[in-house]
Amino acid sequence: xxxxxxxxxxTRAIRxxxxxxxxxxxxxAARTPREAAEAAYYPGHPLGSVEAIEAEIIxxxxxxxxxxxGLPLAA
Numbered sequence: 001x002x003x004x005x006x007x008x009x010x011t012r013a014i015r016x017x018x019x020x021x022x023x024x025x026x027x028x029a030a031r032t033p034r035e036a037a038e039a040a041y042y043p044g045h046p047l048g049s050v051e052a053i054e055a056e057i058i059x060x061x062x063x064x065x066x067x068x069x070g071l072p073l074a075a
Contacts, residue, residue: 033054033057033058033061034050034054036053036054036057037050037051037053037054037057038050040053040057041053
């Protein structure tokens with residue numbers, strides 16, 4: 001594989017990873033706080049309960065800025 005092919009492959013891989021990340025963030029942001037909390041919960045979770053996780057998600061969402069398209073900048 002030439003250096004140019006390697007660079008192109010790397011660029012494509014980075015672009016694909018970025019697109020996957022954007023999709024995952026959008027999917028997570030589309031969940032209600034309750035749905036996100038239920039997905040995040042596991043026995044022994046540091047916050048202790050789905051309700052506590054849900055409250056933390058709500059708190060964080062209230063603090064974060066929102067992108068112009070209506071999607072959070074980070075979820």
